[in-house]
Amino acid sequence: FKFGSLPLPALGPANFEKSYCEPHRNFPVHSRSSFIDCYFRSKEHSVNCTAMADIRPNHTIYINNLNEKTKKDELKKALYAIFSQFGQIIDIMAFKTLRMRGQAHVIFKEISSATNALRAMQGFPFYDKPMRIQFAREDSDVIAKAKGTYVDRPKKHLLAKQAAGEKRKKPVPSRESKKARVDKPAQNRPAAPAVEKVNPPNKILFCTNLPEETTEQMLSLLFNPYPGLKDIRRIPNRPDIAFVEFESEGEATVARNALNNFKITPSQVMHVNYANK
Missing domain, CATH: 3.30.70.330 (RRM (RNA recognition motif) domain)
Incomplete structure (x- = not known):
């Protein structure tokens, strides 16, 4: 495998490095591909592709089951190192929010690169956990903009947060203030708008x-x-x-x-x- 400049122990358990990477480090490209095919045909790393059948191939692969303890910058560098062998990478998105932890998106310039990466790296032991990979359900924004199909999405979470903030800011009237409004003297209340008096019709x-x-x-x-x-x-x-x-x-x-x-x-x-x- 071509892992780039990162040290191999950072990409998986040491026993995997010794038993799989070292013997095949200098293999020619076609031999490495054959090794990948054989490796992922094994029972331990077999993949059920039925769930992915309804998602069409596109430029972006979605990866989950990543080690949640890995720092974001380190994770992105490591993902780049192992996926750049399949083609030009436009972007890698990884987040540390509670909801998105342990997940990442890798965006390739070519769909064929994404397809090869998905097939080759499915189940790869990455930071002691096998990666689960599938195509993203839709094009990333950067690809959509390049194709001219980008449509701005409403930021629902921001709108909800704003609405919640406004709701919190609105003061809740106390019992005393309600009573004061009821007891407010009539002369201090705003006058009702005057109704225009209309005379009987004539010419x-x-x-x-x-x-x-x-x-x-x-x-x-x-x-x-x-x-x-x-x-x-x-x-x-x-x-x-x-x-x-x-x-x-x-x-x-x-x-x-x-x-x-x-x-x-x-x-x-x-x-x-x-x-x-």
Whole structure:
């Protein structure tokens, strides 16, 4: 085997090194391949591939049953040393979180390299534990980006953590604060929004809250699109109000429904009601 620059004892038990690695260290490539085939046909390291049959070959192999006591950096270097013989490795991912401990992903540039690595290294005694290898269920992000098939995944765990944090931050009202709200004097409570009083319908509309610069021509532009416009009357010294008359009550209602609360300026809203009879 070609183990790179790492010392062999770091990759497995000493008895494996003596009984398998040393006698075959200088074998030609084809002999080493034959040795690998024979080695993994043995009963002790036979593999049931039925569980992997439904996962298509891809660039990434998933390895588990790794020694959980191995440091992350040491693990990645050792994995690179034993898997680089099968082809170019793009990345090795190993994590030390409780959920991902004892697992790793090795991403190859070529699918054929991943396939050969899976077949050859299945059950290999690595840090005193036989590796269990299968193809990853989907392409790694780096491969997906290279293929142009990458889709950003929602980070569910981050969203859940954020939601939990917000929930914790929200103060729980105490019994005293609830009682204080109940006993709060009416004058201190926020007033309910005033309900606009609508006069009985008629054919004359009463416009209020007009800007001082509003002219009759401006009002004409607003109301002219609505059928039946008859007259617009302004009140001397009251630029904020106007009366708009239509031919019929129905036509006045159409215009009122359309223009009530219309923003004449970005900060000023026109109110349109029926005039008092």
